[in-house]
Amino acid sequence: MQSSLRFLAIGDSLTAGFCNYGLSNHPYAINLLKLFSLSNISIIIDQKGVSGECVVSSMVKRLENLVFNEHSPHYNWIILLGGTNDLAYRKSAQIIFSQRLKVMYDMVLQRTNQDTKLAVMTVIENGYYSPDSKYDQQRQILNEMIRNYAKNHHDQNRICLVDLDKNIKYHNIEDVNQRNIIWDDFAHLTADGYDRMAKIIFQEIYKNINQ
Known part of the structure; x- marks a missing residue:
């Protein structure tokens, strides 16, 4: 019998599944597990979403502790989503990407075994700022940086782009x-929304597994 694939889902409130104004959580990991099970692929998901977390400072260290601690399990897939809160605090796309997201992407791809793969996700829009607003420009720039990293990385077999921005719209x-x-609300999804998010993630990773 084939052993289960182990996934790490790391991110902020959109990974934690924050909904109902924080009174409940419905992480995308719930439906992702179900979708893989229906496809006869056994997986384990360690859901490590922390609401309110920024990539600029804490997420890099948290990823290191989760993946490179002596007691860390071996992960076949690391799914990484970050940047929403940093943008809310007016951090520039350049800082978010070059000083944090790229650091985490490189960390995974350079310091793990070849059978560990990385799924990187773009940042969805929100109800506060329309796509033509100057306040949304940094999010759009950040997403292009994420897309370009995934597209141009030399090891295409180990990286997968999950373009949430193109698949989950508000405006x-x-x-x-x-x-x-x-x-x-203006920034978070319902349980149905997180289930849709899981389906988008599943479709991209499933294609990669079955190449």
Whole structure:
């Protein structure tokens, strides 16, 4: 019998599944586990989302402790999402990417075994700023940096882009009822929204597993 693949899901509140104004959590890991099970692939997911966390300072050290501690398990996949809170604090895309996200991406790809793969995710929009707002420009720049890293990395077999930004919209949903199905507030998703997020992640990783 084939052993289970082990996943690490690291990120902020969107990984933790923050919803209902913090009264409950529905991480995407719940549906991701279900989708792989339905595809007859056994996985274990360590869900390590911390609401409110920024990549500029704490997430790099947390990733190091989770993956490179002497007691850390071996991960087949590390799914990394960060930057939303940094953008909210007006950190520039350049700082978020070059000083933190890229550091974490490189850390995973350079310091783990060849059978450890990395899924990097773009940052979704929010209800506070429309895509044509000057306040949303840094998010869009950051997402291009993430896409370019994934596209241009020399080891394409070990990196996978999950482009949440292109698949989860806020402002382009004209039907308010449809928006309310997946959006809980201006920045977080409902349980249905996190389940949709899981489906997007699943589709990209499943393609990679079955290449």
